[in-house]
Amino acid sequence: MSDITKQSLSELIKNIKDKKLSSTEVIKAFVERSEKSKKLNAYVTEDFSAAIDKAKKFDENPNLDLKLPGIPIAVKDLFCTKNVKTTAGSKILNNFIPTYESTVTQNIWNEGAILLGKLNCDEFAMGSSNETSFYGCVQNPIDKDLVPGGSSGGSSSAVAAQLTPITIGTDTGGSIRQPASFTGIVGLKPTYGSCSRYGIVAFASSLDQAGPMAQNVRDCALLHEVISSYDEKDSTSIDFKRNNYVKELTNNIKGKKIGIPKEYRVDAMPKEIEDLWKKGIDYVKECGAEIIDISLPHTNYALPTYYIVAPAEASSNLARYDGVKYGFRADGENLIDMYEKTRSEGFGAEVQRRIMIGTYVLSSGYYDAYYLKAQKVRKLIKNDFDEAYKKVDAILTPSTPSSAFKIGEKTNDPVSMYLNDIFTVPVNLAGLPGISIPAGHDAKGYPLGLQIIGKAFDEQNLLNIAYAMEEKIDFKNKITDWWIK
């Protein structure tokens, strides 16, 4: 059998079902490659020997009717995994071992998949380059000292480097789509309410959504089918009819109307990105879909709105990390002193910055001017999309305003870092599904992604358009294994 780790998820499943490969062989291959790839720093916690044991057990009595039979998967370290350390990329949870399992990961284990380990991410998912992680930067397998994007940077790096065939990330403002774009893979942020938030370390509750990351659209559709479920344990989970996303996957998108929002032509957009977008439009046309110019007039306000709403919720969500019950605790003279020391030492600079912004915008006297105003603008942004969807079935934009940047390049300039999410943030504010697919390379040979934004609960259509475009684009990721030699 040729290199197992180079196979896509669909190929691996087929080979396991055809008994050409055992789960143990597959797991061992990915473990071995992961072992050789420590330089990437994609993992925070490796669970390799347990994974091999589970694979052996699976092979003793394999249930081949499952959707992910004996398939290895490493997951973002924001998902609580029973008996496996879960850090959220933070020092404050450096000793936290959950006694419970997130609904999304439980759905994955229920379909026969096996946990390889926990993947690095920006601290509490706050970042766009994986540089805010307490557990260090992650290398982008595309090139040395290149960021893999964030916050799901360990996830994007691990899939692009074939340390895991698939993974799951979380996306609050672009944390699946931006790293997918930076590493040449596919990443889907589902409709808010599609995947349960139960057991996911919360960043901003009204924006957080788990989603699949994979090497191609079909694999992404399959993983989405597994993780999306209605969950009574999450009051914001929505009980809608979920498709058989793989079975219903089709490249026939003839007659679909695709909107091109003029507001996404931002100032100083690199020519490479503009060219990519044009190319994308051509591909869509080739597929028989119709291009329609649309307007999303409040796009400009999305980023400032996001940087009020998300930190506000985060400042409250992160109050529970106080050193009292679990996680890191610094000794103090008294309760207040203990809180201050624990949180000053336990949280990194970016997390502290956002807690302070969030605390500020919720303070009495500022609430109306910031938080309340932001909620109103958020509604306008959503209205923009509602209007647009009267005319179109989906919207095509670039995923990011640039390709991946160097480690350290933007760490001292938070605003330029935040600008990375300019195309992805409006989607979270509106609660819509969005997918990033690799669509080309820039002059440096770094991958670039295109984003397709869909109607709420219309993941099937979104996946179909991505699937049709993927075929036309025929993207090849340039992974040289530079870190292995």
Add this chain to the structure above:
Amino acid sequence: MSKDKSEYLINRKDNQYEVVIGLEVHAQVTSESKLFSASSTKFGAEPNTQVSLVDAALPGMLPVINEYCVKQAIKTGIGLKAKINKRSVFDRKNYFYADLPQGYQISQFKDPIVGEGKVILDMPDGQKEVGIERLHLEQDAGKSIHDLDPKNTFVDLNRSGVALMEIVSKPDLRSPDEVNAYVKKLRSIMRYLGTCDGNMQEGSLRADVNVSVRKKGSKVFGTRCEIKNVNSIKFMQMAIEYEANRQVDLIEEGQSIDQETRLFDTKKNETRSMRSKEDAHDYRYFPDPDLLPLEVSDDFIEKLKLEIPELPDEKKKRFIEKFKLSPYEATILVSDNETSNYFENVIKKSDVKLATNWIIGELFAALNEKNIEITESPISAGNLSKLINLIKDGTISGKIAKTVFENMMEGDKDPKKIVEEKGLKQESDPKALEALIDKVIDDNREKANEYKSGKVKLFGFFVGQVMKVSGGKANPQLVNEILKKKL
């Protein structure tokens, strides 16, 4: 309407001050499980044995509203004749404390589940209406225990997440007595509804008391102080008394009152400053993004209305109209559901007037002495009913009945049996009584002659003698009649 007599005023030199009081009552919702988790709410369990992952605020845990608690809050709202808000919102109240695991309390700030309502108080000089501002649902915090260890504070999270109703009154109360009546009435309504057991010892009912004073006749409210977390009516009254006088003294000295939060020290009987307005927490309220707005339909509310039992005010009205009770008697008998049930059971087969007197008089006194509730009464309603019938049909006198009653308190015995066993039956046979009376007159000839010559006061003497000779068993009415004839 003259209410001057009962007006509660604080007098200083030439000035009279009126006290203005508003209450925020925290009532624990009667429910098997907590507001946002399935943990038990049972009182008195070992520390930290009734704590779910949600209650302890583990990472990634999410609240899910307990529908039963919502129903309980709406029922309470109906009982308070209040507006039920079909859409309400849960907010986060953010502050750090060791016994608040989430770092925020889930409460309702701008949009509570219940809006304005009212409570009617029965005061000695008539009825008084107290406005309800709102009722909202919120989580209780855990408990910090500071006195178990010299260096450490222990935290018990059993109470963390338990559902509370915060019932906010308008500043309509004017005296400690009204506060007493208000809290008792509120408790009574909730107990009728089964929405809060009102057990103050177990902390099921506590209140923050807002107190201000103003010169009599003034229409402007004074600066108020909030006395936090007072857990008995007695302490509320003491705290108000102290606080109102403190404020009056300050004004008399020409000083101003600072708006602040105060604590009542039950040992020293004084309030002291906890934090000033400047130090007040900024709770940074905002809608909890983990919970959708709570929406209830008209149908949902209508169905709950059907579950509302007859409440004290309506029951009182019925008792007055149907049983001709005085307002005073009716108020006492409807004060809690158990008492009114007992009463209605007794009068099923016996005289209403006698039953009322016996329950309010003898029974309450006896229960009080034993410090037990009516539900634990040694005398069942059925047997009290029998006792009353024995009086009514002349089998025993009221006086004998008291003896029988005392016997019944020792154990729920049939009063007829007691009367038989102890030979307490009243002598109502005219012939037997005549013989008895003849003997008494014979034995007291001189006095009988004095009576006949006009000393009518001696009649009482003869009655007493007859009763004494009969061992108290002679029918007093017949004794009177026969004596009159014979003398």
